[in-house]
Amino acid sequence: MDPFHLTAKKVLTLVMVMDKDQQKILLGYKKRGFGAHLWNGFGGKVEPGETPKEGALRELEEEAGITVKPEKLYKAGILLFLFENDPVGLETHVYKAFEHEGQIRECDEMRPQWFNFADIPFDQMWEDDRVWLPKLLQGQDPLFGKMYFKRKPLDESVETETIAVTAPVTPVPSATSFPVNVSTTMTSTSFTTTQPINGPFAMSDYKFEQNLPAVPREIALDGTIASFEN
Numbered sequence: 249m250d251p252f253h254l255t256a257k258k259v260l261t262l263v264m265v266m267d268k269d270q271q272k273i274l275l276g277y278k279k280r281g282f283g284a285h286l287w288n289g290f291g292g293k294v295e296p297g298e299t300p301k302e303g304a305l306r307e308l309e310e311e312a313g314i315t316v317k318p319e320k321l322y323k324a325g326i327l328l329f330l331f332e333n334d335p336v337g338l339e340t341h342v343y344k345a346f347e348h349e350g351q352i353r354e355c356d357e358m359r360p361q362w363f364n365f366a367d368i369p370f371d372q373m374w375e376d377d378r379v380w381l382p383k384l385l386q387g388q389d390p391l392f393g394k395m396y397f398k399r400k401p402l403d404e405s406v407e408t409e410t411i412a413v414t415a416p417v418t419p420v421p422s423a424t425s426f427p428v429n430v431s432t433t434m435t436s437t438s439f440t441t442t443q444p445i446n447g448p449f450a451m452s453d454y455k456f457e458q459n460l461p462a463v464p465r466e467i468a469l470d471g472t473i474a475s476f477e478n
């Protein structure tokens with residue numbers, strides 16, 4: 249059985265906002281959820297009834313506080329992320345924008361920050377980014393590719409944060425002291441979580457589709473680029 253065989257896919261978006269004059273890109277530090285502790289563009293799941301472009305504009309506003317005029321948001325490609333032994337692929341519609349409106353602001357999910365093109369923190373980003381993002385910055389889009397990921401072994405993990413937890417602790421009576429009146433006291437403890445470098449997956453392979461006759465709308469479940477926008 250092909251470990252990358254897909255039976256379903258989720259449609260996601262990813263928006264890269266750039267300032268060509270300053271040679272800067274706006275990235276967000278993901279504070280929670282899928283891809284937590286990594287820098288990425290802004291985006292998320294496309295909701296029922298939305299086009300990918302509408303979803304991209306909504307997520308950009310939710311996560312970075314800024315808006316882009318629909319006609320100034322350009323399709324930069326589609327990346328299909330496949331995970332070993334996971335039958336659900338992530339069809340990610342990538343967009344780019346060079347101008348925006350509104351004030352950039354942090355939210356509970358993302359912390360936005362501008363980076364010079366020369367200082368993009370690839371060692372704290374999904375591994376696929378170092379393959380396709382330089383192409384995007386050089387204007388070699390639209391990009392259509394499939395990225396294959398395997399789960400990382402735990403020894404590639406690094407400790408990233410210590411979380412202090414105040415929790416009620418209920419002493420368990422020993423057999424000899426039983427019966428007693430069990431009292432509940434508050435105490436404080438802490439534990440350390442591990443976060444694998446570049447996220448929990450390692451990219452094992454990737455393939456780009458070159459010289460397509462038209463702009464694809466989606467990547468089919470069998471991996472072929474099936475339908476085209478005219």
Ligand SMILES: COc1nc(N)nc2c1ncn2[C@H]1C[C@H](O)[C@@H](COP(=O)(O)OP(=O)(O)OP(=O)(O)O)O1
Binds near residue numbers: 261282288290340397
């Ligand atoms: C696996 O490789 C990936 N690489 C890159 N560069 N980006 C990725 C990868 N996998 C997913 N992404 C992007 C696509 C989306 O922009 C986000 C994931 O979105 P999320 O799951 O957070 O979607 P939301 O709708 O915001 O989620 P909530 O349910 O938390 O609202 O990462």
